[in-house]
Amino acid sequence: MSAGTIALTNNSAAVTGTGTAFTTDLKGNDFIVVIVGGVTYTLGVKATASATSLTLITPYGGPTATGNAWTAVPNATQVGITAQVAADVAKAIRGLNLDKANWQQVYSGTGNITVTLPDGSTYTGPAWSSITTSLSGKAAKGVNNDITSLTGLTTALSIVQGGTGANTAAAARNALGAAPIDTPIFKSTVQVDQIGNNPAGPTGVSNNLYLISATATGISINTNVDSTDSAQRQIMRVQSIGGRKVFLEVNGGIRCRQGVDAVGANPNNAFNINWATSFAQLWVDGSNVGNISLASTSDVLLKKDVVYKTQDEGYAESCLNEVMGWGIASFKYKSRGVVPESDTKLGFIANQLITKSPECVTGKGLSEGYDELNPDDPYVLDNVAMIAKLTGALHAQQHQIDELKKQIASLQDSSAATS
Numbered sequence: 062m063s064a065g066t067i068a069l070t071n072n073s074a075a076v077t078g079t080g081t082a083f084t085t086d087l088k089g090n091d092f093i094v095v096i097v098g099g100v101t102y103t104l105g106v107k108a109t110a111s112a113t114s115l116t117l118i119t120p121y122g123g124p125t126a127t128g129n130a131w132t133a134v135p136n137a138t139q140v141g142i143t144a145q146v147a148a149d150v151a152k153a154i155r156g157l158n159l160d161k162a163n164w165q166q167v168y169s170g171t172g173n174i175t176v177t178l179p180d181g182s183t184y185t186g187p188a189w190s191s192i193t194t195s196l197s198g199k200a201a202k203g204v205n206n207d208i209t210s211l212t213g214l215t216t217a218l219s220i221v222q223g224g225t226g227a228n229t230a231a232a233a234r235n236a237l238g239a240a241p242i243d244t245p246i247f248k249s250t251v252q253v254d255q256i257g258n259n260p261a262g263p264t265g266v267s268n269n270l271y272l273i274s275a276t277a278t279g280i281s282i283n284t285n286v287d288s289t290d291s292a293q294r295q296i297m298r299v300q301s302i303g304g305r306k307v308f309l310e311v312n313g314g315i316r317c318r319q320g321v322d323a324v325g326a327n328p329n330n331a332f333n334i335n336w337a338t339s340f341a342q343l344w345v346d347g348s349n350v351g352n353i354s355l356a357s358t359s360d361v362l363l364k365k366d367v368v369y370k371t372q373d374e375g376y377a378e379s380c381l382n383e384v385m386g387w388g389i390a391s392f393k394y395k396s397r398g399v400v401p402e403s404d405t406k407l408g409f410i411a412n413q414l415i416t417k418s419p420e421c422v423t424g425k426g427l428s429e430g431y432d433e434l435n436p437d438d439p440y441v442l443d444n445v446a447m448i449a450k451l452t453g454a455l456h457a458q459q460h461q462i463d464e465l466k467k468q469i470a471s472l473q474d475s476s477a478a479t480s
Contacts, residue, residue, distance in 0.1 A: 065113075067095065068127040074120045076104075078113040079128075087115065092134040097126045103134070337438075348398030349435045357445055370449075371456050380453025386417040397433045409447075411440035421446040 065080030076093070087093070093104045105118035156179060163176040170188035177183050187195075200208060218224025225233035334353065335342045341353040361367065370376045390410050394403035415422040425438045 063131055063133045065131075066128045067093070067131050069095070069097065069121045069123065069125065069129065071123065071125045072120050074107070074117040076115050076117060076121075078115075082112050083109040083115045084112050086133040090136045092136070092139050093117075093131050094134055095129050095131040097123050097129060103139075345399045347434055348400060350397075350400050352441060354444075371453060374457075374460060377453045377457040377460065380450050381457035383418045384450055384454040388413050395433075397436075409442060411442050414442065415440060418446075418450055421450060 063086050064082055065078050067081065068077045068079070087106050087109050089106060089108050091106045093102075093106060095102050095104065100123065102121070102123055104121060107116045107118045109115045159177055159179070166174040166176060167189050169190075171190055172188060173185055173191070174188045175183050175185045217226055217228050219226045220236065226236045227233040332343065332345045335344055335349075343350050343353050387409060389407070390413075391405055391407050392410070393405055394400070396402040411422045411424075412426065415426075421443050422440050423443055424440045426440045427436055431437065431439075
């Protein structure tokens with residue numbers, strides 16, 4: 062650092078020093094190096110007028126500032142620095158050009174290439190295209206979906222690796238726990254994917270035989286050696302042991318056909334029974350054809366809160382009034398899906414009956430636009446309740462008949478007394 066400080070004025074070539082020795086430290090074509098506002102300025106000296114005054118070759122372009130420390134740089138030193146910078150830049154450019162040529166060979170070359178290192182030595186190795194070509198035929202780590210064959214294996218793949226752990230068919234079946242070739246012969250027109258013992262069945266019981274097929278549409282078990290139909294076909298026979306029940310359980314329900322017809326062909330329609338919370342529905346193909354009526358249990362031990370209504374004359378009279386409001390109607394059932402239109406029927410309309418005797422009708426009733434194939438909870442007549450109402454009406458009528466008999470007898474007695 063040179064002695065004193067200097068003052069610089071923006072866009073001025075005049076420099077004023079304080080405590081400086083310009084005439085001793087500088088001469089024409091030397092340089093001043095000063096830092097103003099964090100920016101380094103290298104200023105060329107045109108001439109020194111005194112120890113505290115000099116003129117720059119070009120006006121100072123930075124901000125006006127005073128009290129700036131400065132450094133005098135002789136012309137020869139500055140020229141040497143510039144020459145060294147130029148040499149370093151030239152070296153860096155040569156290195157970049159060398160790198161460019163090397164990378165061009167790596168990416169565009171084929172086979173083996175030779176690259177030149179910064180110290181002038183060379184290295185020969187494969188180009189990128191040669192590496193990718195070599196790797197394209199290699200199996201990758203993880204999932205591979207383009208391997209079509211494996212050749213040259215001398216050790217069988219284990220079961221864990223997706224193989225059988227064996228080199229022969231018999232050894233493979235034994236390793237996989239499949240049936241030996243001299244025991245049951247399984248024949249199918251489709252692939253049976255799994256057959257064996259289920260270690261834990263649906264109820265936790267072991268040794269359940271199961272068959273799984275991704276493509277089969279059904280399973281047929283025959284007594285013949287092939288799938289040809291026979292008069293003595295045995296579809297399934299499971300013998301009850303120790304009083305145990307034989308059952309078929311399917312979580313999604315069981316769909317049945319009525320059997321094989323006279324010409325050995327399956328009928329067109331299939332049926333199944335669906336339990337709808339409190340009643341059973343009969344379905345044929347995709348049509349709900351109606352509810353299944355079951356014998357109603359009536360044992361008193363199965364009931365609670367029993368009240369005999371017929372002992373109440375007022376209730377019997379109300380039954381008569383209700384029954385007298387029942388409308389007898391003739392009608393036909395509409396066709397729905399597989400259900401054809403019915404013949405003319407005689408009976409009641411639940412929608413009318415529920416307004417008179419709601420106890421005789423169950424269900425929520427249908428709305429306009431209901432699903433014809435699956436009418437959801439339609440009105441259904443409760444036959445037992447209707448019989449009970451009719452019985453109450455009969456009791457009321459009998460009571461009226463008894464009263465009329467009494468009145469007739471009284472009139473007859475009165476007539477006899479006056480005659």
